[in-house]
Amino acid sequence: MNPEPDKTAREQCRQPRPDWVTPDCGNEFTTWIMQGVNPTGTVAAVQPKHEQRRVLGLNDYLLGVRACDPAILARAITLVESNAAHHQHVAQQLVNLILPDTGKAMRIGITGIPGVGKSTFIESLGLMLCEQGHRVAVLAVDPTSARTGGSILGDKVRMERLGRHPLAYIRPSPAGGSLGGVARKSREAMLLCEAAGYDVILVETVGVGQSEVTVRSMVDCFLVLMMPGTGDEVQGIKKGVVELADLLVVNKADGENVPKAQRARAELLGVLPYLRAATEGWSTPVLLAAGQSGIGVAEVWLKLKEFFETGKGTGSMAERREQQAVQWLHALIKESLTTEFYRRPAVKSQLMAVEMAVVEGQLSAYAGARKLLGN
Numbered sequence: 001m002n003p004e005p006d007k008t009a010r011e012q013c014r015q016p017r018p019d020w021v022t023p024d025c026g027n028e029f030t031t032w033i034m035q036g037v038n039p040t041g042t043v044a045a046v047q048p049k050h051e052q053r054r055v056l057g058l059n060d061y062l063l064g065v066r067a068c069d070p071a072i073l074a075r076a077i078t079l080v081e082s083n084a085a086h087h088q089h090v091a092q093q094l095v096n097l098i099l100p101d102t103g104k105a106m107r108i109g110i111t112g113i114p115g116v117g118k119s120t121f122i123e124s125l126g127l128m129l130c131e132q133g134h135r136v137a138v139l140a141v142d143p144t145s146a147r148t149g150g151s152i153l154g155d156k157v158r159m160e161r162l163g164r165h166p167l168a169y170i171r172p173s174p175a176g177g178s179l180g181g182v183a184r185k186s187r188e189a190m191l192l193c194e195a196a197g198y199d200v201i202l203v204e205t206v207g208v209g210q211s212e213v214t215v216r217s218m219v220d221c222f223l224v225l226m227m228p229g230t231g232d233e234v235q236g237i238k239k240g241v242v243e244l245a246d247l248l249v250v251n252k253a254d255g256e257n258v259p260k261a262q263r264a265r266a267e268l269l270g271v272l273p274y275l276r277a278a279t280e281g282w283s284t285p286v287l288l289a290a291g292q293s294g295i296g297v298a299e300v301w302l303k304l305k306e307f308f309e310t311g312k313g314t315g316s317m318a319e320r321r322e323q324q325a326v327q328w329l330h331a332l333i334k335e336s337l338t339t340e341f342y343r344r345p346a347v348k349s350q351l352m353a354v355e356m357a358v359v360e361g362q363l364s365a366y367a368g369a370r371k372l373l374g375n
Contacts, residue, residue: 061094066101068196070169077171080188095188098195103321105194106308109215111205111241112225117251118204119158121225121291126159128297129200130167137198138162138170139189141205169198187218187328216244217327220317221307222278223247223300226268229260242268243275245284246307249300254290261288281314282307347372
């Protein structure tokens with residue numbers, strides 16, 4: 001461990017706190033900028049202080065989001081993702097104010113096993129839509145490490161061309177252990193993107209075989225990318241995911257993979273008749289595409305538009321969004337109750353002792369939970 005710098009060095013090197021730090025926090029958020037060594041062996045000078053970003057008020061966020069200012073939109077999404085109490089207060093005010101500007105976008109969830117080419121496919125689809133005049137927002141959810149809690153957030157790098165397009169916005173977010181790989185605040189982020197004028201919202205999920213019910217509960221259309229030639233490796237997720245899919249796309253269906261892709265499509269078409277339709281009045285199609293070369297991407301978009309037109313005509317789209325609003329309400333209630341429970345002083349004081357009793361076999365997990373819940 002490096003020794004702590006003396007007081008004079010600390011005063012010289014101290015930088016302004018980031019704007020996301022809560023006003024009531026202690027020195028645990030302090031960052032020290034120390035002198036280092038250049039590759040040449042000379043001592044590097046301490047960099048001059050950077051001017052701290054302007055603190056935004058509620059009206060700044062509101063006007064910036066409605067004006068589709070990417071910088072303010074990014075800060076607004078960071079605001080709703082924050083767990084700080086005073087951030088959450090402003091965030092919920094903002095979400096309530098922008099609600100009248102939401103609900104007009106096509107919400108599409110995209111998932112698939114790792115390596116199926118989700119990012120490449122999304123970039124190809126997104127670029128095509130931008131060229132047609134659509135404004136596309138991609139909420140790309142990265143896996144969160146169960147051991148460190150960290151995420152790479154590399155989707156913006158993998159979609160470099162789409163990220164440079166003026167009509168596109170990419171927001172990578174950590175999954176945070178959420179069911180199905182969807183970030184806990186993705187719903188609020190989606191609303192902010194809609195209020196900013198993005199008319200196509202693509203939510204890319206982790207796709208590691210977990211339950212994708214959470215994805216289904218926040219999008220209009222659920223698209224599953226399949227890999228040709230994987231055989232039994234895919235079977236494990238088919239039962240849980242295919243029955244939720246509104247559209248199945250066998251990706252990487254080009255070059256030598258074409259015969260494999262055709263066989264995979266035939267296999268899926270043989271399975272679908274035995275599954276309940278994910279959306280009433282809609283038969284799940286199976287298409288071939290290749291995100292890298294762009295083959296079949298236009299056909300996928302035509303089928304997506306057909307899905308939305310059918311849903312609006314039958315009323316299933318409006319009904320789904322009404323159900324999602326209620327599900328969202330109950331999810332937030334459960335989340336709030338859990339947070340408040342662990343904040344209670346009586347629970348905090350006994351939690352460690354009860355955990356140890358459960359570990360040592362003195363209490364069953366059920367008895368331990370009942371004991372804490374009785375506080």
